[in-house]
Amino acid sequence: MSDQLTKYLFADRSVRLQTVELDTAWQAMQQGHDYPPAIGRLLGELVAASLLLSANLKFDGTLALQLQGDGDARLIVVECRSNLDVRATVKLREDAVVADDAGLQALVNPGGTGRFTVVLDPQHRQPSQVPYQGIVPLVGETVAEVLEHYMASSEQLQTRLWLAADLERSTGLLLQRLPNDGGKEKTAEDDPDETWNRTLHLAETLKREEMLENAAPTLVHRLFWQEELTAFEPMPARFHCPCSREKVANVLRVLGQPEVEEILAESGEVKVKCDYCLTAYRFDPVDCAEVFASNDPVSVRHKSGNTH
Numbered sequence: 001m002s003d004q005l006t007k008y009l010f011a012d013r014s015v016r017l018q019t020v021e022l023d024t025a026w027q028a029m030q031q032g033h034d035y036p037p038a039i040g041r042l043l044g045e046l047v048a049a050s051l052l053l054s055a056n057l058k059f060d061g062t063l064a065l066q067l068q069g070d071g072d073a074r075l076i077v078v079e080c081r082s083n084l085d086v087r088a089t090v091k092l093r094e095d096a097v098v099a100d101d102a103g104l105q106a107l108v109n110p111g112g113t114g115r116f117t118v119v120l121d122p123q124h125r126q127p128s129q130v131p132y133q134g135i136v137p138l139v140g141e142t143v144a145e146v147l148e149h150y151m152a153s154s155e156q157l158q159t160r161l162w163l164a165a166d167l168e169r170s171t172g173l174l175l176q177r178l179p180n181d182g183g184k185e186k187t188a189e190d191d192p193d194e195t196w197n198r199t200l201h202l203a204e205t206l207k208r209e210e211m212l213e214n215a216a217p218t219l220v221h222r223l224f225w226q227e228e229l230t231a232f233e234p235m236p237a238r239f240h241c242p243c244s245r246e247k248v249a250n251v252l253r254v255l256g257q258p259e260v261e262e263i264l265a266e267s268g269e270v271k272v273k274c275d276y277c278l279t280a281y282r283f284d285p286v287d288c289a290e291v292f293a294s295n296d297p298v299s300v301r302h303k304s305g306n307t308h
């Protein structure tokens with residue numbers, strides 16, 4: 001089984017482990033985009049990270065990882081919902097020639113002005129409510145390093161990430177030290193650092209190739225076979241894009257009738273392609289007239305807030 005996320009807890013409840021592995025869902029996410037291998041690796045790692053972080057939050061809504069780059073990758077967005085629906089897109093610079101071995105810094109931050117943002121958008125956000133945005137300093141050579149840095153500076157829980165992706169598979173492992181022992185009775189010999197140090201030491205032997213070649217349960221067994229681990233029911237993850245014709249119609253309403261008329265005059269129709277799933281939505285003059293005939297400013301404002 002893959003396309004799933006699994007949570008584990010070590011026996012003394014001081015450390016949490018999560019694994020994620022996608023293949024079908026990850027391949028579907030890339031379909032039609034034809035990402036160069038280096039972009040696929042970077043995006044796959046971000047997708048795995050978004051699932052691990054999303055599953056780790058007590059939050060109902062959408063977690064988005066957004067990278068605005070000054071290199072070949074101009075914009076990378078991964079969105080993951082609490083139910084582990086995930087979608088992703090990359091906008092490359094038009095003249096981009098992506099080297100096969102290009103890493104995070106070379107792809108998004110060669111000029112030093114790249115920006116990495118974490119956005120938390122609650123499921124039932126009021127129109128007046130602004131989603132939470134955290135700026136992630138682009139410190140580190142890998143997605144895992146950058147996010148570990150960010151988490152170390154933004155929350156108390158010590159967290160480590162291992163991420164690996166290619167065009168076939170997107171995988172990740174998260175190790176997190178929990179704030180207390182979960183109510184378990186302590187004995188005099190209990191050392192609060194012991195489990196964390198031991199599990200960290202074991203996980204640090206993990207290699208990228210191993211993660212790409214083995215199923216997550218196999219890896220967990222190999223690393224932690226001497227540990228007493230409680231595994232929770234795996235949670236399915238899937239590629240799902242919530243775009244719809246109705247949402248595109250709302251975008252056209254926000255754009256305004258004069259603008260839409262102009263496009264119609266030039267091209268005879270309005271064509272909008274979803275950046276994520278590449279579904280093409282076409283609106284001919286009759287469709288556009290309908291869009292504006294049913295114009296209701298209140299519902300437009302409400303709905304457009306949920307477009308992405």
Ligand SMILES: [Zn+2]
Nearest residue numbers: 241243274277
């Ligand atoms: Zn879509």
